[in-house]
Amino acid sequence: MLLCVAVAIVRMKDLLAVVMLLGVYGLLSASFFVTMDAVDVAFTEASVGAGISTVLMLTTIAMTGRNESAPPYKHLLALVLVVMTGALLVYGTMDMPYFGFAEAPANLHVAPRYIQDSMAEVGVPNLVTAVLASYRGFDTFGEVMVIFTAGLGVLALLGLAKPPKDGDAEIDLLHDKLHEQHLVLRVVCKMLIPFILLFALYVQFHGDFGPGGGFQAGVIFAAAIILYGMLFGLSTARRVINQPLVLLLSGIGAMLYGMVGVVSMLKGGDFLDYSVLLSDPIAGQHLGILLIELGVGITVASVMVIIFFNFAGRIEYLQRKRSRDKQG
Amino acid sequence: MLAHLPVLQVIVPLLAAPSCLIIKRPVLVWMFTLMVSGAAFLISIALLQQVLASGTISYEMGGWAPPWGIEYRIDELNAILLLIISAISTVVLLAAQTSITAEISEDRHTIFYALYLLSLAGMLGIVSTGDAFNVFVFLEISSLSAYAMIAMGQGRRALWASYQYLIMGTIGATFILISIGLMYQMTGTLNMADLADRLPQVANTKTVLVAFAFFIVGVCLKLALFPLHMWLPNAYSYAPSIVTAFFAATSTKVALYLLIRFTFSVFGYSFSFTTLPLQELFLGLGLLGIFIASAAAIYQTNLKHLFAYSSVAQIGYMIVGFSVGTSAGLMATLLHVFNHALIKGALFLALGAVMYRVNSVQLNDFKGLARQMPLTMAAIVVGGLSLIGVPLTVGFVSKWYLVMAVLDNGWWPVAVLILLGSLLAIVYVWKIVEVAYFIDPEPGTPQVSEAPMALLVPVWLLVAGNIYFGIDTRLGVQMAQSAAQSLFGGSP
Numbered sequence: 001m002l003l004c005v006a007v008a009i010v011r012m013k014d015l016l017a018v019v020m021l022l023g024v025y026g027l028l029s030a031s032f033f034v035t036m037d038a039v040d041v042a043f044t045e046a047s048v049g050a051g052i053s054t055v056l057m058l059t060t061i062a063m064t065g066r067n068e069s070a071p072p073y074k075h076l077l078a079l080v081l082v083v084m085t086g087a088l089l090v091y092g093t094m095d096m097p098y099f100g101f102a103e104a105p106a107n108l109h110v111a112p113r114y115i116q117d118s119m120a121e122v123g124v125p126n127l128v129t130a131v132l133a134s135y136r137g138f139d140t141f142g143e144v145m146v147i148f149t150a151g152l153g154v155l156a157l158l159g160l161a162k163p164p165k166d167g168d169a170e171i172d173l174l175h176d177k178l179h180e181q182h183l184v185l186r187v188v189c190k191m192l193i194p195f196i197l198l199f200a201l202y203v204q205f206h207g208d209f210g211p212g213g214g215f216q217a218g219v220i221f222a223a224a225i226i227l228y229g230m231l232f233g234l235s236t237a238r239r240v241i242n243q244p245l246v247l248l249l250s251g252i253g254a255m256l257y258g259m260v261g262v263v264s265m266l267k268g269g270d271f272l273d274y275s276v277l278l279s280d281p282i283a284g285q286h287l288g289i290l291l292i293e294l295g296v297g298i299t300v301a302s303v304m305v306i307i308f309f310n311f312a313g314r315i316e317y318l319q320r321k322r323s324r325d326k327q328g
Numbered sequence: 329m330l331a332h333l334p335v336l337q338v339i340v341p342l343l344a345a346p347s348c349l350i351i352k353r354p355v356l357v358w359m360f361t362l363m364v365s366g367a368a369f370l371i372s373i374a375l376l377q378q379v380l381a382s383g384t385i386s387y388e389m390g391g392w393a394p395p396w397g398i399e400y401r402i403d404e405l406n407a408i409l410l411l412i413i414s415a416i417s418t419v420v421l422l423a424a425q426t427s428i429t430a431e432i433s434e435d436r437h438t439i440f441y442a443l444y445l446l447s448l449a450g451m452l453g454i455v456s457t458g459d460a461f462n463v464f465v466f467l468e469i470s471s472l473s474a475y476a477m478i479a480m481g482q483g484r485r486a487l488w489a490s491y492q493y494l495i496m497g498t499i500g501a502t503f504i505l506i507s508i509g510l511m512y513q514m515t516g517t518l519n520m521a522d523l524a525d526r527l528p529q530v531a532n533t534k535t536v537l538v539a540f541a542f543f544i545v546g547v548c549l550k551l552a553l554f555p556l557h558m559w560l561p562n563a564y565s566y567a568p569s570i571v572t573a574f575f576a577a578t579s580t581k582v583a584l585y586l587l588i589r590f591t592f593s594v595f596g597y598s599f600s601f602t603t604l605p606l607q608e609l610f611l612g613l614g615l616l617g618i619f620i621a622s623a624a625a626i627y628q629t630n631l632k633h634l635f636a637y638s639s640v641a642q643i644g645y646m647i648v649g650f651s652v653g654t655s656a657g658l659m660a661t662l663l664h665v666f667n668h669a670l671i672k673g674a675l676f677l678a679l680g681a682v683m684y685r686v687n688s689v690q691l692n693d694f695k696g697l698a699r700q701m702p703l704t705m706a707a708i709v710v711g712g713l714s715l716i717g718v719p720l721t722v723g724f725v726s727k728w729y730l731v732m733a734v735l736d737n738g739w740w741p742v743a744v745l746i747l748l749g750s751l752l753a754i755v756y757v758w759k760i761v762e763v764a765y766f767i768d769p770e771p772g773t774p775q776v777s778e779a780p781m782a783l784l785v786p787v788w789l790l791v792a793g794n795i796y797f798g799i800d801t802r803l804g805v806q807m808a809q810s811a812a813q814s815l816f817g818g819s820p
Contacts, residue, residue: 088538088541088542089506089538091534091538092510092534092535092537092538092539093535094534094535095514095533095534095535095536096510096513096514096535097513097514104513104516105513105514105515105516105526105530106512106513106515106516107516108516109395109515109516109517109526110395110396110516110517110518111516113396114396134390134392135390135392135396135397136397136398136461137389137390138389138390138397138398138462139398139459139461139462139465142453142462142465142466142468142469143465145342145345145446145449145469146465146468146469146472148345148346148446149443149446149468149469149472149473149476150472152439152442152443152446152473152476153443153472153473153475153476153479155439156436156439156440156443156476156477156479156480157476157479157480157487159435159436159439247349248349248350250346250349251345251346251347251349251350252346254343254345254346255343255346255347258339258342258343259343261339262339262343265332265335269391270332270335270387270388270389270390270391271332271335271339271387271389271390272389272390273390273391274390275391276391
């Protein structure tokens, strides 16, 4: 299945279909991850790979047009290189331990401690969260900074100095137009959005116990806002979402994560050593993980919103420019 | 607080980046960024002293002992790189505010500085960490911010250059990630020291071989080894001048550090130099890089392009030193890393000063510039002499040690080729001197005055470094020597 979809993606010329297939691909790999017992990864893949990135690519297509122009010449050398790389990868798998092999080095060295002792040392039932937020918490801090960087990067390239401000009359006009086009969608979504937000909060705070955590929750939370922006128009969404504030929030989320680390340093531990946060090490770990997951959630959600608003804002800007050119 | 220095080195700039958004006012943000970078510089000095006094420092993130948690591990090699990166960053930042007011619109200054800090923190993080996956995370931070900053250059060509770099850089990073994944499969650990312990047991498997191959290719993409350098000239030419000066002096060096760290400390000397014909490959590519890139530099009319090609050639010298495979060769490479950072930092910053006044770095616009901007042009000349390797400059020191290391191995044809490569450098540096000093400006071109002090001071700081370390070679040589020897451990 995955292979079929991948081949189809490469062969297709209609970019809209390609994006849709990419979404399918994301969802398929998510289910693939579920069968491999990597539920948290599947969750992330489903929300990011199949969800947000599809939306972002659709907005890009809205700007660039939906047909792929044929390449001027065929890159034979590139094909040879790709085939060689692929062959090398297959060659490398030949000596790999079988999937699920209990004696594989990956299962014998570091992992047993994560599995056996994380409950006693970190005290959260979801051991993925224990590894991600505590044992390797510094990597996760790095990842949050990667996302923050991505948000800043988009802003640096696409950011408009002043987003157009619409008067009430224009917003009403836009409302009527959208209302006619997407009546059913709008009604359904209006009912769904509160539940999506609630679900995001559940995923956020339940990450210690079940699959979930800041990354997934942030994306889901952002999805609700993006949905609103798509169906009710950017100007309406801008009234609810204050963009400079969202930018500030993306920084604050990252700072929150870092500050937990700094506080643990001030309390005499190493950076991100949550055990020293409270007198009881396990309670300290709980508090630390709760706070950093919150930081992750805030940053992820606000960066997703920033990226969407700037992509979509660009379309709006181009449309307005075009209509102004026509008039002028 | 002294015990926390390794982590402070990275998190001070890392946490300062989001703080920029809170400060907002561009001038304040610049001063803040400068202070943070200065603090990082002081920390790196303290770290170097600690390492020299008491040996390798290990720091456990989150209080989890490696290999379960992430470890920061600072030895001589890391400490030197940390010092180079934070020092160059600080000097470049001195000039930043003046230079970017001319090149970037004011509403984007805050974001620019936040990205700059992220890039700095990313590079420092790559160098400090003792964990293979952590390398990848910080590689992403530094690369993403680099793509964004390069795209902030003037004109649409900056976007295209950044896009090229993004594609190539992402392929490189993915290859490195694949390699790390394969290594984890075979050993069950991500800690570098632990990997070094456990890899020899599985060294004969195809998986480890493929992991090694992917790592080498990925990292060579990042360090722009010929013929994987295609992204570099455009990225350096169209980025804002400040960004070019910062990256030209640091970013390829970080990739080179990764190459050295993984071949010597993770895969181990005997594995790295025996399983693949790495020595012959790197020697060949390094020499080819020196000649082809230097020749390409001669034909450039845009000076940023010219010096970017020269950077590719200089990377060739470093790789030749690496391929010698002896402690002396590695020392020459490390010395050149340090010296080339000084040379290219000075040259690109001086070009930034020209850009500020003339708003172009085309060779045609340099006619008679020596009379209008004597100090800036003098800096370019000294930098150029250093690039060629004239005695009393740093360029001479590293080439001297490189030639000695090559001769020690009895490779005299290689030594001759290295010297011939320097002749090519004379040609392209002379081209600039000729135009700037001996051709009168075309009538009708507007007169320009000398660059402002804010740009001249940092430029001449770096130029002074070029001369100082060219005369007093003790510090650089000692550091490079002890780092090279520690990497070789007991072996030759």
